[in-house]
Amino acid sequence: MKKITLLFLFVCTTILAQTEDEKQLRSIYDAALTDGMAYNWLDHLSNQIGGRLSGSVEAQQAVDYTKKELESLGIDRVYLQPVMVPKWVRGLPEYANILSEDGRSTNVPICALGGSVATSALGLKADVIEVKGIEELQDLGKDKIEGKIVFFNRPMNPKDIVTFTAYGGCVDQRYSGAAEAGKYGAVGVIVRSVNLRLDDYPHTGSMSYGDTPVKNRIPAAAISTNGAELLSTALKLNPKTKFFFKQNCKQYNDVQSYNVIGEIKGSTYPNEIIVVGGHLDSWDLGDGSHDDGAGVVQSMDVLRLIKASGYKPKRTIRAVLFMNEENGLRGGNKYAEVAKSKRENHIFALESDAGGFSPRGFSFDCSTENYEQINSWRNLFKPYLIHLFEKGGSGADVGPLKKDNIVLAGLRPDSQRYFDHHHAANDTFEHVNKRELELGAATMTSLVYLFDKYGIVSSKKIKG
Numbered sequence: 001m002k003k004i005t006l007l008f009l010f011v012c013t014t015i016l017a018q019t020e021d022e023k024q025l026r027s028i029y030d031a032a033l034t035d036g037m038a039y040n041w042l043d044h045l046s047n048q049i050g051g052r053l054s055g056s057v058e059a060q061q062a063v064d065y066t067k068k069e070l071e072s073l074g075i076d077r078v079y080l081q082p083v084m085v086p087k088w089v090r091g092l093p094e095y096a097n098i099l100s101e102d103g104r105s106t107n108v109p110i111c112a113l114g115g116s117v118a119t120s121a122l123g124l125k126a127d128v129i130e131v132k133g134i135e136e137l138q139d140l141g142k143d144k145i146e147g148k149i150v151f152f153n154r155p156m157n158p159k160d161i162v163t164f165t166a167y168g169g170c171v172d173q174r175y176s177g178a179a180e181a182g183k184y185g186a187v188g189v190i191v192r193s194v195n196l197r198l199d200d201y202p203h204t205g206s207m208s209y210g211d212t213p214v215k216n217r218i219p220a221a222a223i224s225t226n227g228a229e230l231l232s233t234a235l236k237l238n239p240k241t242k243f244f245f246k247q248n249c250k251q252y253n254d255v256q257s258y259n260v261i262g263e264i265k266g267s268t269y270p271n272e273i274i275v276v277g278g279h280l281d282s283w284d285l286g287d288g289s290h291d292d293g294a295g296v297v298q299s300m301d302v303l304r305l306i307k308a309s310g311y312k313p314k315r316t317i318r319a320v321l322f323m324n325e326e327n328g329l330r331g332g333n334k335y336a337e338v339a340k341s342k343r344e345n346h347i348f349a350l351e352s353d354a355g356g357f358s359p360r361g362f363s364f365d366c367s368t369e370n371y372e373q374i375n376s377w378r379n380l381f382k383p384y385l386i387h388l389f390e391k392g393g394s395g396a397d398v399g400p401l402k403k404d405n406i407v408l409a410g411l412r413p414d415s416q417r418y419f420d421h422h423h424a425a426n427d428t429f430e431h432v433n434k435r436e437l438e439l440g441a442a443t444m445t446s447l448v449y450l451f452d453k454y455g456i457v458s459s460k461k462i463k464g
Helices: 002-035 038-049 057-072 135-145 163-168 172-182 225-237 289-309 330-341 368-375 378-384 434-454 459-463
Strands: 077-089 095-099 105-107 110-112 124-131 149-152 188-192 220-223 242-246 250-264 269-279 315-322 345-351 359-365 388-391 407-413
Touching: 002 289, 002 378, 002 434, 038 057, 038 289, 038 434, 057 077, 057 250, 057 289, 077 330, 095 225, 124 135, 124 188, 124 225, 135 172, 149 172, 149 225, 172 188, 172 220, 188 225, 188 242, 220 225, 250 289, 250 330, 269 289, 269 330, 269 434, 289 315, 289 434, 315 330, 315 434, 345 434, 359 368, 359 434, 368 388, 378 434, 407 434
Parallel strands: 124 149, 149 188, 188 220, 269 315, 269 345, 345 407, 359 388
Antiparallel strands: 077 250, 095 105, 095 242, 110 220, 124 242, 250 315, 359 407
8 A cells, every 4th residue: 555655646746747847848938939039149149240250350249249148137157268269361252263275264152161271372273183082082193183173072962861961971071181182292172062952152161281281281162062063064074174263361370269158056056067058159251140159049048048937947057158169169178178177067068059940859978877867858848849859969069078977968950951051151140030049949948947957867876
């Protein structure tokens, strides 16, 4: 009889807890969809400040603006965390032509890759050799590559439903293509934009020369997907087709910037820290609305929604707006370095860096025991069409926090349109849907609420 009574009490307690959580999530979504601030904040970041390239005036303006807005929320603490960041400047707009053997010239859209060196003041003109990937360079050898421009033309795989998988399948040619082609005597590289659709927008992004001496570095640029198709066709018709491009970019010494941090102090376990964040910097071609203005304002709204709801968090909840994710990850590394030096106990970190599209769920980097607890919350999200809970992956900025037993997570919106805008001039405010952005903020807040209420499954609990 006693066992039956205890079982009954346990079931009742569980049902009451679920009902309470359902009400809290409903309250969060209602508030985000009727009184959200994320869209207004993004409007200012995008249209009043614009692209926020690391080390730029605009990046500093974004630091000042978001700090002021976080302070206006009346939360417990807002502060700046200094971090040294690279300063690369694009300079005058890039220019490129496909040059046929009979003297005809066809202009194509290009943009310098982030971190690239410039061409000479007169530009660079050379024969072109087309490859589908870095692995082909060794097969071709120096004899066929030396003195030429290497044209990397491997497209994203349209068969991959998860577009980030398709991105990962070809981004190496953007990141390492110049370093590898230079080893075989190439004088420059042109890389097909990492984009699933055919359009006239070149997509920039970070690249690295590795340990290549400065004097041996060659210029690297992205070409639009339409331009890549045209160049490939021209080369098939006449392998003697030449390419000309001119770019004026320059790398300066590192400059000081900041991570922007706001927090609500925990009432019961203030030393257990929950982080939610996005990266404040962006590329300079558009205004960085999807990458990653959306993640920044959603993270800010998590704090606002929690405070406005009257919910008193047990644990310290911290929004971190990271600087320099795009071309260095300095902000994420600095935050983790300081956290380690202070011996801070981070239990959960959630990042939004996949655009402001409709949320579909989360990915988690965590133990099996913690994933089982997370799965027990799945039904709470189903009314909001959040179905994706998968193990594996989180976010670049929160990754350096990884240690035993911490739970890292990434918001996973619908990704089908993301790479249409990623690192391109059309990553702009009008391509962000207000309702989708607000749903993402509510979804993040709901997960933060659950981790705050229930904590994580610690190794001590598992062993006990």
